[in-house]
Amino acid sequence: MKTSTHAQSATSIPRAPRDEVGSRSMRYLIMMGVRVACFILMVAIQPYGWYTWVFGAAAIFLPYIAVVLANVGQDGKAVHAENPERELEAAAPAAREPEASAPPVIRITETHPAAVPPGGDAS
Template structure:
């Protein structure tokens, strides 16, 4: 059950799209470098044997695997966020405050303004009334 009053934690935010795209392209380039190495080793290593077929399989299969892994986002490996409030210890609030000291309270009261009538140009108590 999600509560709308609790803001999302920084640990629950997904990875930034630029960081995710950079990680996927880096993974793709590494796999393509391995594919090129497999192709070069397949051609250069002589005498040909069972390992030649292994390098050929790597050169053929790795492009497909690289594309599939490059298209998979990081949501597959996403973990649930840890609630940081669980790590906080809350002591009793009343024990922290001294019983004889109460915090000062400031009260503000507003008064209603009295609307003026047209025949009251100078209200009583104004500076213009005393001349």
């Protein structure tokens, strides 16, 4: 029997924020490590020049950027609905022989409100 660490999803629902805590924490800690490195490089590299200001600016602004990126999570990624018919067709084409007494398939589609003409019918 095959075992997986990730649960298989049958929907297009995004992951829960509590499930993303590890990746967000790691991203934040990496950025804070880069901030500390920038601060050390700003002080340690001699002679001072334009790069000193770059390291200083990075050390000042990286905490804000790290917090924003850690709080974004997966909200920025688009989640698209899965088409179940594609999976059904790929499962077993030979086993899908239509029966004579099988009820007809009813398909429901949605239209965007802007696509319907004013006073018109959506069908």
